Amino acid sequence: MNNLLANTRLGLSLAEVVVASVLVGTVVVGALNMLGAAVQTKRARADLMVGAWLADQLLAEIKAQEYLEPDDPGLGLIGRNGGESSSDRSNWDDVDDYAFYNVSPPQTKDNTVLNEYSDWTRIVDIWWARRVNGELALLDFGLKGIRVQAIYHEGQADEKIVTRYAYRSKWGALEQAPVYDETVVTHIESELNLGGGAQTSSAHLLNHVVDPNN
């Protein structure tokens, strides 16, 4: 009688342990796969955000500039004018000042280096565009094409490129002189500091927004 009662308190059999181990192993392998996929998705999202943000931020800044050099609109060549330094973006004031811009790590308009994006390079191309189809033109017909590229690990095996295009017209946004004298805001840049990281963002204003500080 005591033997029978003892038998009912026996532990798990070898077969149970093996089957349970197989089940647990399968679940763990599946869970690790899902974790890996989730991490990859999160990383893809971060890359997608950073690349697009870096490209959009610079594109907005360029579009907010005047079509022609304000100090010398008659010259009309692609590139910076005398007195505009290639290393000092803060005094660039027309669209084609950004031609051949190629900087890593990215910088803000006031030349502050964004060290947290040291893996990225930003490149800008500006060209005269044809008004028939937007393609490359040899002369200025009043339309400029803009291409901004944000490149992760430029030239390396894991290189990723986000490209943004835009057009700017001689008769486009903010090219209309106001009837009366007023100072308007054309571009807003903001910086968000969170958890030790900083992110700047910018927006190009299309309407004449009167400068409240002027």
Added chain:
Amino acid sequence: MINNRIGRSRVSQQRGTVYVTVLGVAMIVSVIGLTSLHISRLELRQTQTLQDTAYARSVAQSSVEYAVAKIESDSSWRSNLVHGTEYSITPTGFNATMSYRLLDNDDNNLADDANEPVEIQGIGRYGDATVVYSITYARSVTSEEQVGPAIIHSYGGPTSTNENVASGAYKGQYFLPSFPAEATSWSVTQIDVYLQQNGVATATLHVNLYSADGSGHPNTLLESASYPEDQLPAGSFDWHQVPISTVNGLTPGVGLCLTLEGSGSGNAASAPIATGISQTNSHMLRGGWGSWNDYPNDAILYRIHGVYTTSSGSGEFTITPGSWQTTAAF
């Protein structure tokens, strides 16, 4: 014998419990894992959609810029282009679709009148996103045809009391500026309101400009500006300036409503109020949460700056300043 049967039955029940437990845990782990995977994929998709929309917006703006440049190069654009027809281009390397269309909202006919304004819609399509920008392309108003900016309506005092602006305790003013008979349209360029902070500066003041309904009460919001209370004059009353940029093309003889609305805890501002005064084409508003009452003999202290034009414009065709806006995709 009986005890032996009971014992075997208990053992097999215990063995089944192990499998059920393992399978239960496996199911919970699977559900948690699949859910987190699904959420991260949704976040990726949401990010992709936001990025697509941001770029589509930029492409839509480019479409307008391109359309304006194109019609500037074609003296016969009114006859070469058709009202409402969408024209698309996709330049080399341009990984999005740019389109534009011209609308003559007066009579659906671009060619019948060289002086009629035209609405240009720039359409940007990228990924699953479509954004449409709209501008008015019309003859510009010359400096001879525009008067101002100047104060076009105001009340400067005296006042007899102070009232608080707070959440649900709004103040405002209906006003109808008077213009010469030759005025064809008017715009608001700036609003000044006389006020100061009130108490602990924790609330927010919203200065809103509305169209007016038939009773001179706020109707449709035209422009809004918000100020944390600590940005308002402190210690004594003073004029607070609010720039206005998109309230254009108003018809003479139609008034607007200026409102001071508070949000957050506490009072957003304190404003001097005149009572028992006589005023024409204006009345004070008190209310909140969409309910307003008018007070013909009371007023806040305010100045409305604006311009008015004496012609619909005889200058060159340009983008009308302030006319950029997004519109519904189609």
